[in-house]
Amino acid sequence: MYVKLDAFACICQNHRMNIDNKMKTKRSSLTDIRINTWAKLLRVSQYLFANIEADLKSARLxxxxxxxxxxxxxxxxxxxxxxxxxxxxxxxxxxxxxxxxxxxxxxxxxxxxxxxxxxxxxxxxxxxxxxxxxxxxxxxxxxxxxxxxxxxxxxxxxxxxxxxxxxxxxx
Amino acid sequence: MYVKLDAFACICQNHRMNIDNKMKTKRSSLTDIRINTWAKLLRVSQYLFANIEADLKSARLxxxxxxxxxxxxxxxxxxxxxxxxxxxxxxxxxxxxxxxxxxxxxxxxxxxxxxxxxxxxxxxxxxxxxxxxxxxxxxxxxxxxxxxxxxxxxxxxxxxxxxxxxxxxxx
DNA sequence: TTTTTATGAATGCAATTGCATGTAAATATA
DNA sequence: TATATTTACATGCAATTGCATTCATAAAAA
Incomplete structure (x- = not known):
């Protein structure tokens, strides 16, 4: 917490790219959005936490x-x-x-x-x-x-x- | 953080309790919501991550x-x-x-x-x-x-x- | 009352992470 | 062309974390 909690930025990207675009169904696009959002949730929360903790560190706290x-x-x-x-x-x-x-x-x-x-x-x-x-x-x-x-x-x-x-x- | 990214469940709760309710202004209540939401963001993302990684661990992955x-x-x-x-x-x-x-x-x-x-x-x-x-x-x-x-x-x-x-x- | 089970907390050990440093190679500058 | 600076990557060391175990105490069960 990482952190173990390093981001999964590529998940959504990779998933999108791995899907055969011609065969893309409504269901698979919904799944894609969900995985995409999940990866973003982890990445963003970690990014924000790191920034906030960096401010404390800068202040020698x-x-x-x-x-x-x-x-x-x-x-x-x-x-x-x-x-x-x-x-x-x-x-x-x-x-x-x-x-x-x-x-x-x-x-x-x-x-x-x-x-x-x-x-x-x-x-x-x-x-x-x-x-x-x-x-x-x-x-x-x-x-x-x-x-x-x-x-x-x-x-x-x-x-x-x-x-x-x-x-x-x-x- | 994972991790270091242990939740701040009490932040919102503590802040709410530390505010003198009688003197609570619109501005301070907005601030309270923001801090509350921030703490939830960290706690929830960590909680979800732990659950998802636990599933992988259960599957010996x-x-x-x-x-x-x-x-x-x-x-x-x-x-x-x-x-x-x-x-x-x-x-x-x-x-x-x-x-x-x-x-x-x-x-x-x-x-x-x-x-x-x-x-x-x-x-x-x-x-x-x-x-x-x-x-x-x-x-x-x-x-x-x-x-x-x-x-x-x-x-x-x-x-x-x-x-x-x-x-x-x-x- | 005695025995069994659960709980609260500390800790040994191994693994992981944070940080700074070192080295080799690439790039920029003079 | 020669020198200085930057970049890519690995690693030593210290700190932190994950896990299982242990011990003392409390609570539940017999």
Missing amino acids: PPLSWYDVLLELKRVDPKGLRPFQLQENLLIAQYNLSRLIDKLVTAGYVRREICKQDGRGHSLKITESGLDLQKQMSPIYLQAIGDHFSVKLEDSEMQSLDDILIKLQNH | PPLSWYDVLLELKRVDPKGLRPFQLQENLLIAQYNLSRLIDKLVTAGYVRREICKQDGRGHSLKITESGLDLQKQMSPIYLQAIGDHFSVKLEDSEMQSLDDILIKLQNH
Whole structure:
């Protein structure tokens, strides 16, 4: 995530070229559009993500995943969250979250507290440094989203995209 | 990102909750929708990709990146392509493409040929085994796209998504 | 109450990725 | 023609990720 998630720019192109144009039916052209759009979805989202993360990097800020965790912990401050709760919200693999938390703790942005209700884990809480970092990253990140993403779509298109994405995330 | 491209599910949620509802202006609600949609775009595309790649994995097939390369080389068979041309089409980092090609050559799906016109590089060509593997992967991959992606949208929605993605990929 | 199963979290190991660098060849410049 | 710069590709090293496993604790079942 790549990333593994390198684009499939050629899929639509190759598929179009592999289809015998003389035998092109309505069904195959519909299939072509779908594959084409799928490849574009992957390529575009990756392209935008790379651009936005590059802005953070230029500003010498940590990756977006740090921002995510800090934002989540800030939201529930001072209560804190269990790692499995963060994992659910952020859709990050358990073993990666464990390591990510390690780094945030080492950097002083997060602290682990013993969980009295469940001896297996702990509560994660944001520190003062963490609040500062999140506040520092926020405008840069929001600006990057504006520059690379929002600026390209009309409000009606943004709403359409949102509606479509809701349909795509459902089962 | 894949990946690094773990979802930002909480961004929209957290932003919404951090906004003082009483002071919510039209501008801030528009900003909220944009950030919300951005986070959904990343999360949904990653979610779909993971599901589709899982289908390939279940079928004991190589990752999508192998398919990409094979498809591109099949398209231009028997002419072949230079690695930098593949890199442009697939939007993969040069150092990763180099290693990916290594693996495909070792596995017998691709072969490197000396490029007479340019001694710095070589031409990449698909082998018979490579053609077989591409043909084997194709229906599984297309089925997975159908199952996880196409089935969820009406044709008009697919067209809308395609139009929006075209706008997003432009500068 | 005891035993079995599930859950939460950390970690070893291997594979992959990100980055910078090096080398050879091609191209541009003087 | 000679020199400088750019390009194509491979690779060393460090960091990250994927996977399976392990251990401690909680919950469920007997």
